[in-house]
Amino acid sequence: MSTIFWIIVAGAVLTYLTRAGGHLVLSRFERIHPRVEAGLNAVPAAVLTTLVAPAAMEGGPAEIAALAVGALISLAGGGMMPMFLSATAVLILLRHLLG
Amino acid sequence: MTVDSYAAPRQWSEFMLGARRSLPVVVAAAPFGLLFGTLAVENGFSTFEAIFMSATIYAGASQMVGLELFGAKVAPWLVVLSIFAVNFRHVLYSATIGRQLSHWTPLQRTVGFFFLVDPQFAEAEQRVESGRRIGFAWYMGLALPIYTVWIIEAWVGALFGRLIPDPHALGIDFLLPIYFLGLVMGFRKRAMWLPVVGVSAVASIIAYKTVGSPWHVSIGALAGVFLGALLPPGKPVREEAE
Numbered sequence: 001m002s003t004i005f006w007i008i009v010a011g012a013v014l015t016y017l018t019r020a021g022g023h024l025v026l027s028r029f030e031r032i033h034p035r036v037e038a039g040l041n042a043v044p045a046a047v048l049t050t051l052v053a054p055a056a057m058e059g060g061p062a063e064i065a066a067l068a069v070g071a072l073i074s075l076a077g078g079g080m081m082p083m084f085l086s087a088t089a090v091l092i093l094l095r096h097l098l099g
Numbered sequence: 100m101t102v103d104s105y106a107a108p109r110q111w112s113e114f115m116l117g118a119r120r121s122l123p124v125v126v127a128a129a130p131f132g133l134l135f136g137t138l139a140v141e142n143g144f145s146t147f148e149a150i151f152m153s154a155t156i157y158a159g160a161s162q163m164v165g166l167e168l169f170g171a172k173v174a175p176w177l178v179v180l181s182i183f184a185v186n187f188r189h190v191l192y193s194a195t196i197g198r199q200l201s202h203w204t205p206l207q208r209t210v211g212f213f214f215l216v217d218p219q220f221a222e223a224e225q226r227v228e229s230g231r232r233i234g235f236a237w238y239m240g241l242a243l244p245i246y247t248v249w250i251i252e253a254w255v256g257a258l259f260g261r262l263i264p265d266p267h268a269l270g271i272d273f274l275l276p277i278y279f280l281g282l283v284m285g286f287r288k289r290a291m292w293l294p295v296v297g298v299s300a301v302a303s304i305i306a307y308k309t310v311g312s313p314w315h316v317s318i319g320a321l322a323g324v325f326l327g328a329l330l331p332p333g334k335p336v337r338e339e340a341e
Binding site: 006018019021035071080 | 178
């Protein structure tokens with residue numbers, strides 16, 4: 001088997017361990033401290049933000065404008081699809097106009 | 100503890116409810132699934148290896164990082180370590196959502212955790228927030244379309260990917276940040292949302308500039324989680340029932 005094959009197998013095993021591991025560790029405790037609970041409730045916003053922030057910082061006017069429009073539509077109560085499609089439209093349009 | 104004693108039709112409708120939630124995810128992930136297949140072949144992977152990676156690791160960003168490093172002739176153990184580093188955030192997902200899965204059997208959990216990708220986690224958390232239980236049928240209804248299409252895309256991308264004329268003009272490289280922003284905004288009614296987002300954003304940018312990618316994800320995430328744990332919540336926020 002090739003090197004690539006073994007890289008994939010090892011990567012897959014470790015990835016599965018991250019997906020099962022958090023629960024396996026936490027489930028050893030009888031009760032969860034309120035602060036741990038509060039920290040875990042912050043997980044979605046905390047992790048997903050790190051997938052956006054550096055990309056936003058590296059982005060030019062088109063990218064920033066797209067994210068700003070997306071955020072505003074979300075704040076106005078738009079769902080995922082309106083938000084996603086409008087932001088993408090702004091991105092494509094501005095990239096086209098700004099070259 | 101409750102026992103799953105629903106009749107089969109009920110399970111099926113739960114499965115279909117989950118499948119319906121998967122549609123936007125499938126659309127948003129499609130360019131990346133295809134792009135992965137294309138880049139994999141360009142970096143020396145066979146079509147089989149591209150499909151195999153999507154089917155077993157099943158984590159887009161880490162697959163891209165793996166490709167890039169392998170293509171750059173980095174030592175194999177370092178490639179594996181980088182994949183692990185990119186995927187480390189799943190530890191937090193697992194600990195967070197695991198609290199809601201105590202009614203699942205051990206086998207259901209063993210299977211379910213394999214599919215715990217970013218949108219799977221975000222959708223599941225939103226379901227918890229709206230006061231509903233995460234059934235195994237609903238969870239797999241959400242997971243299986245995303246997973247199946249993801250694998251098919253690796254195959255199609257490996258075969259035809261180079262036919263995409265100009266990915267930059269079509270904005271394909273920036274769709275994922277937009278999609279993740281949409282997920283972040285979806286949690287804006289949670290306690291401490293804005294401070295957590297602010298601290299995670301600043302910490303991840305600083306880490307990105309100093310320590311470098313992919314560690315900025317774990318560092319930024321931990322900063323936000325610690326803030327969430329330290330600050331007293333304003334008020335219990337679980338009010339919205341959609």
